[in-house]
Amino acid sequence: MIQVKNISKSFQGRSVIQNISFDFEAGKVNMIIGESGSGKTTLLKCMVGLNTIDSGEVLFDGRNFYNLNFNGKKEIRKEIGMLFQGGALFDSKTVEENVVFPISMFTDLSVSEKKDRANFCLQRVNLENANNLYPSELSGGMKKRVAIARAIAVQPKYLFCDEPNSGLDPKTSIVIDNLIKELTEEYNITTIVITHDMNSVIEIGDNIMFIYKGDKWWEGSKQEILKTDNQEVCDFVYATKFMKDLKTKF
Amino acid sequence: MNIFFHFGRYFILIKRAFAKPEKFSIYVNRIFEEMYILGIGSLGIVAIISIFMGAVITIQTAFNFESPLLPFYAIGVAVRDSMILEFSPAIVSLILAGKVGSSIASEIGTMRVTEQIDALEIMGINSAGYLIFPKIVASVLFNPILIIFSMFLGIAGGYVIGVMSEVTSSHQFIYGITYDFRPFNVVYALIKSGVFAFIIASVPAYQGYYTKGGALEVGRSSTKGVVYSSVLILAFDLILTKLLLA
Numbered sequence: 001m002i003q004v005k006n007i008s009k010s011f012q013g014r015s016v017i018q019n020i021s022f023d024f025e026a027g028k029v030n031m032i033i034g035e036s037g038s039g040k041t042t043l044l045k046c047m048v049g050l051n052t053i054d055s056g057e058v059l060f061d062g063r064n065f066y067n068l069n070f071n072g073k074k075e076i077r078k079e080i081g082m083l084f085q086g087g088a089l090f091d092s093k094t095v096e097e098n099v100v101f102p103i104s105m106f107t108d109l110s111v112s113e114k115k116d117r118a119n120f121c122l123q124r125v126n127l128e129n130a131n132n133l134y135p136s137e138l139s140g141g142m143k144k145r146v147a148i149a150r151a152i153a154v155q156p157k158y159l160f161c162d163e164p165n166s167g168l169d170p171k172t173s174i175v176i177d178n179l180i181k182e183l184t185e186e187y188n189i190t191t192i193v194i195t196h197d198m199n200s201v202i203e204i205g206d207n208i209m210f211i212y213k214g215d216k217w218w219e220g221s222k223q224e225i226l227k228t229d230n231q232e233v234c235d236f237v238y239a240t241k242f243m244k245d246l247k248t249k250f
Numbered sequence: 251m252n253i254f255f256h257f258g259r260y261f262i263l264i265k266r267a268f269a270k271p272e273k274f275s276i277y278v279n280r281i282f283e284e285m286y287i288l289g290i291g292s293l294g295i296v297a298i299i300s301i302f303m304g305a306v307i308t309i310q311t312a313f314n315f316e317s318p319l320l321p322f323y324a325i326g327v328a329v330r331d332s333m334i335l336e337f338s339p340a341i342v343s344l345i346l347a348g349k350v351g352s353s354i355a356s357e358i359g360t361m362r363v364t365e366q367i368d369a370l371e372i373m374g375i376n377s378a379g380y381l382i383f384p385k386i387v388a389s390v391l392f393n394p395i396l397i398i399f400s401m402f403l404g405i406a407g408g409y410v411i412g413v414m415s416e417v418t419s420s421h422q423f424i425y426g427i428t429y430d431f432r433p434f435n436v437v438y439a440l441i442k443s444g445v446f447a448f449i450i451a452s453v454p455a456y457q458g459y460y461t462k463g464g465a466l467e468v469g470r471s472s473t474k475g476v477v478y479s480s481v482l483i484l485a486f487d488l489i490l491t492k493l494l495l496a
């Protein structure tokens with residue numbers, strides 16, 4: 001479980017996150033949704049110290065991240081698997097080397113065991129026969145999937161995914177959603193998923209936080225989000241005609 | 251004000267780069283990798299520059315020394331001393347600052363702006379240690395080898411051009427390069443090249459590591475890395491010469 005308490009963040013005097021608190025539960029898929037530029041990625045980066053924060057606390061199962069020294073923070077980070085919005089693959093390494101990298105850094109497995117583990121992760125994201133390609137030779141969606149495979153390579157306790165299915169076709173998107181859900185429940189991972197995709201929210205979202213211009217505007221479950229009459233949330237949820245039609249049916 | 255900020259941040263980064271590695275074997279591999287890229291990859295350019303420098307010094311010395319009062323071995327001595335004392339350690343290091351420095355700054359800068367450094371950090375890896383430490387070690391270990399290589403080739407270049415263009419004879423030149431040879435000069439050159447190697451790897455790495463923005467800024471970091479490391483090499487050249495030879 002990760003608890004965020006009263007986090008605020010501004011860039012050069014421009015406030016981006018205002019006083020957000022939330023409990024991200026273990027074994028659940030916690031979703032952060034909100035329009036583009038609302039501060040979702042910034043919030044996620046604040047939680048792991050990639051952005052500094054102006055005020056607030058982040059507790060990883062009770063451990064106060066910002067009170068820890070450099071090595072203490074490193075220990076927590078070893079338990080995190082993170083998918084960056086842009087993938088952030090190591091472009092000097094092949095697909096397989098990218099996935100093997102965290103495994104060889106933190107385990108003492110033999111070369112063949114490492115490869116097996118990497119291939120297992122790549123299979124789970126539906127990516128086979130791409131092992132020896134470099135990131136520059138991959139499509140956008142393939143990059144994303146390699147990045148997911150890398151994030152789950154060392155069985156994280158906390159899994160952060162910044163838009164895991166942007167750039168994926170609907171079918172692969174569902175595979176990835178289900179993978180995230182399965183892993184979360186199987187290993188009791190505290191999973192945080194940032195998404196724009198209402199399908200994913202309805203498909204796998206357990207707890208949902210809606211961010212609006214840097215404020216936590218709404219929180220609740222996926223059943224609740226379909227029924228809420230909060231104007232900004234409705235504008236987001238029912239932005240497409242498809243969803244609007246869906247609403248009138250109920 | 252600004253300069254103190256950069257100095258402080260530079261030293262903090264270097265300290266972090268020298269923190270205890272997460273896994274020793276991986277760092278050792280990284281050092282060999284960097285030696286190959288930074289060291290072996292520079293042999294060609296060092297060879298070309300050294301041969302030409304040696305040749306040019308020979309011709310220039312011969313051209314300026316047309317007095318019968320000067321001993322016949324003067325050309326050999328001049329080539330040897332200029333190569334060992336200044337050209338090999340300083341000029342070659344300046345060239346390397348351009349070649350190696352720009353590649354280090356743009357590599358690390360690109361990793362910064364594409365969030366690869368963040369990805370390392372989030373895995374619990376000390377990114378400064380993983381990226382910068384192997385480059386510094388490889389550079390400091392390999393640069394002296396490059397410098398020795400450069401001295402030999404420079405003197406050889408001088409010999410060949412001198413004998414071919416008949417400004418000196420083989421016997422005179424060889425007598426010259428062995429005349430009153432001081433081994434300390436080579437030690438002095440190696441000390442200098444070690445210090446320069448540290449600058450060549452660490453200053454561009456610093457510039458790259460703190461790149462903010464996108465591709466344009468990566469280019470800027472790379473330029474800054476080369477300019478600052480070149481200026482620092484010249485400054486330390488003066489300081490070390492004063493300390494070691496005065």
Ligand SMILES: Nc1ncnc2c1ncn2[C@@H]1O[C@H](COP(=O)(O)OP(=O)(O)OP(=O)(O)O)[C@@H](O)[C@H]1O
Binds near residue numbers: 011035042
């Ligand atoms: N490093 C930075 N420096 C200055 N401003 C920043 C920085 N990073 C983000 N911002 C600003 O913070 C705001 C929120 O950005 P953020 O990336 O968190 O949005 P987001 O919700 O993730 O959007 P998207 O869905 O498009 O990814 C934006 O207005 C952006 O301009």
Ligand SMILES: [Mg+2]
Binds near residue numbers: 041
């Ligand atoms: Mg984002």
